[in-house]
Amino acid sequence: MKKKSIIYFIPVKKKFFKKWVYYNVDLQILKSIYKEVYICNNTIDILKNIFKVDHVFCWWWHQSFIALFLSKTLNKKIIVTGALHMFDYSGALD
16 A cells, blocks of 8 residues: 655756656655655745655755755654765765
8 A cells, every 4th residue: 555645855957857867766666655746846845745745755965954854843754865976076085
């Protein structure tokens, strides 16, 4: 049985969902688990939909702080995945 609903918060323009495969993979996984997936990419979208959902899913970027803060404040369960890069041209050790 599928769970009720979730926000998929990705703070990028929605056109990148089709271009970047890892966003689509996460979306397909969420759609297989939840009856309704609300795609949000800004604070206004989150505010419009947060009262409709059971959970929030986001990537841990500095822009995801709002999703984290609202979820904790409104007692919504949140799933956060990391955004570690395996290779980075900057040469930084982190």
